[in-house]
Amino acid sequence: MKDFESTAETLIRSTGDRVTGARVHVLAVLLGAGRALTHNEVEARLEPELGINRVTVYRVLEWLTQRNIAHKLSGEDRVWRFSVQEQGHGGQHPHFVCNACGRVLCLADSDESPKPRLPVGFQSTEMELTVKGLCDACNEHSRRTAARGKK
Amino acid sequence: MKDFESTAETLIRSTGDRVTGARVHVLAVLLGAGRALTHNEVEARLEPELGINRVTVYRVLEWLTQRNIAHKLSGEDRVWRFSVQEQGHGGQHPHFVCNACGRVLCLADSDESPKPRLPVGFQSTEMELTVKGLCDACNEHSRRTAARGKK
DNA sequence: CTCCAGTTGCAACACAAATGCATTTGCGTG
DNA sequence: CACGCAAATGCATTTGTGTTGCAACTGGAG
Numbered sequence: 195m196k197d198f199e200s201t202a203e204t205l206i207r208s209t210g211d212r213v214t215g216a217r218v219h220v221l222a223v224l225l226g227a228g229r230a231l232t233h234n235e236v237e238a239r240l241e242p243e244l245g246i247n248r249v250t251v252y253r254v255l256e257w258l259t260q261r262n263i264a265h266k267l268s269g270e271d272r273v274w275r276f277s278v279q280e281q282g283h284g285g286q287h288p289h290f291v292c293n294a295c296g297r298v299l300c301l302a303d304s305d306e307s308p309k310p311r312l313p314v315g316f317q318s319t320e321m322e323l324t325v326k327g328l329c330d331a332c333n334e335h336s337r338r339t340a341a342r343g344k345k
Numbered sequence: 346m347k348d349f350e351s352t353a354e355t356l357i358r359s360t361g362d363r364v365t366g367a368r369v370h371v372l373a374v375l376l377g378a379g380r381a382l383t384h385n386e387v388e389a390r391l392e393p394e395l396g397i398n399r400v401t402v403y404r405v406l407e408w409l410t411q412r413n414i415a416h417k418l419s420g421e422d423r424v425w426r427f428s429v430q431e432q433g434h435g436g437q438h439p440h441f442v443c444n445a446c447g448r449v450l451c452l453a454d455s456d457e458s459p460k461p462r463l464p465v466g467f468q469s470t471e472m473e474l475t476v477k478g479l480c481d482a483c484n485e486h487s488r489r490t491a492a493r494g495k496k
Numbered sequence: 497c498t499c500c501a502g503t504t505g506c507a508a509c510a511c512a513a514a515t516g517c518a519t520t521t522g523c524g525t526g
Numbered sequence: 527c528a529c530g531c532a533a534a535t536g537c538a539t540t541t542g543t544g545t546t547g548c549a550a551c552t553g554g555a556g
Contacts, residue, residue, distance in 0.1 A: 212502065212553055233543075247505050252544065254503095272423040272512080273543070288461045293470065301461045310439045310452045310474070315481030319444065323461070324473045330466030363522055363533065384512075398536045403513065405534095423543080424512065 198222040209261050216246050220254045221278070224264060230277035230289070230298035232269075267322070269298060288323035294332035301325065349373040360412045367397050371405045372429070375415060381426035381440070381449035418473070420449055439474035445483035452476065 202221035206213050223239045224231060231239075237251050255276050258264035264276045267289060275298050288301045312318060328336060353372035357364050374390045375382060382390075388402050406427050409415035415427045420442055426449045439452045463469060479487060 214503065214553070216504075245505090249506080249545085250504055268419055268421050268423060270419050272419055272425070274423075290463065290467065290469075301463065310476065312441065312452065312476070312478075313481065315484055316441065316478060317484050318441075318476050318478040320477045322475045322477065324475070325461065325463070325469050326471045326473065327463075327467060327469040330464065333466055333468050365522070365534065367535075396536090400514085400537080401535055408534095 198225040201225055205263055209263070211257075211261070215244065216250050216254050217257070219244055219246065220251060221258060221263065224258070224276060224278045227277075228299070230265075230267060230275035230300070232273050232275050234273075236276070265300075267298070269296070270326075271296065288325060290325045290327070290329070292329035292332055293326055294328055294336065297329050299329075349376040352376055356414055360414070362408075362412070366395065367401050368405050368408070370395055370397065371402060372409060372414065375409070375427060375429045378428075379450070381416075381418060381428035381451070383424050383426050385424075387427070416451075418449070420447065421477075422447060439476060441476045441478070441480070443480035443483055444477055445479055445487070448480050450480075 199218055199222040202218045202225055203213055206217050206221060219240055220236060223236050227235075227239075233251060233255060236255065237246075237248060240246050240251070255264065255266070255274075258276065259266040264278055267275050267277070269275055269291060277298070277300055289298055290301050291298050309318075309321075350369055350373040353369045353376055354364060357368050357372060370391055371387060374387050378386075378390075384402060384406060387406065388397075388399060391397050391402070406415065406417070406425075410417040410427065415429055418426050418428070418440060420426055428449070428451055440449055441452050442449050460469075460472075
């Protein structure tokens with residue numbers, strides 16, 4: 195955990211902006227998550243005694259996104275999710291969303307880019323590819339239990 | 346307009362569920378739109394004298410989605426958008442989102458599907474490809490204002 | 497140490513969407 | 527063709543995510 199905090203501090207310091215407790219702790223949570231987290235998930239993983247405000251978490255996440263340290267993506271449940279920008283991913287990597295537990299994680303970039311044809315006059319700046327399905331845990335779980343309502 | 350309503354009625358009747366005014370009118374609006382509409386846009390296009398409630402529009406749109414008549418997708422602004430499921434599109438077609446005006450429309454399917462590699466144990470059921478950029482109108486508009494001098 | 501722009505906390509707000517419940521309505525049945 | 531009832535609707539209220547205005551605080555430069 196402390197490892198993530200020092201990494202977080204280094205990343206934040208490299209932006210030239212202020213190194214504050216909230217920024218370090220929020221980024222450390224994202225670094226330790228290994229997947230995209232919602233604002234609520236980030237808040238829940240912060241030590242309560244730190245006393246970091248809900249709004250501050252929003253603003254830190256927004257700040258991280260602007261500095262290209264984190265990546266902001268919209269899920270199917272109209273909730274923002276944030277993940278640390280891993281090295282080599284230019285922000286164009288595809289994401290996987292689990293239909294059962296809602297987990298979101300980043301996938302390795304595909305070798306080829308699909309590039310659908312656009313109508314005339316249209317201009318593409320970026321592309322987001324989202325693969326939906328079952329993650330390993332939910333896949334295993336659903337295989338074990340025959341019929342069950344989904345979450 | 347009336348043409349869309351009769352098409353809508355046929356589609357709704359084919360589900361075996363009830364054919365109600367709200368369902369016919371809402372679906373007719375979607376059929377005539379040619380692009381994905383938000384709940385608000387649908388509501389705005391309904392004749393006010395029909396007196397269709399806001400909540401009813403939500404429920405009809407949800408019902409249309411469940412019956413696979415409409416397609417529900419989430420934009421970057423955390424607002425649901427609904428489009429009629431066109432024939433031949435298995436719900437796998439890519440979408441285009443305009444960064445300026447927020448318009449969403451369906452694109453023709455690409456020749457090949459990219460299929461990024463998934464981690465072990467993961468299972469893919471569907472995929473959503475969203476292309477972001479500027480639509481024809483906004484593209485033209487930004488080109489004109491840029492030529493007029495920078496702001 | 498002092499200062500102050502950049503941050504944070506707090507409260508109040510904005511807004512899409514969901515829910516509980518009473519009322520209405522489509523449509524199969526007698 | 528009237529009747530009955532589950533499905534559908536209208537209305538008020540609630541939920542949950544995210545935003546904003548403003549006062550108080552603080553990191554770090556000097």
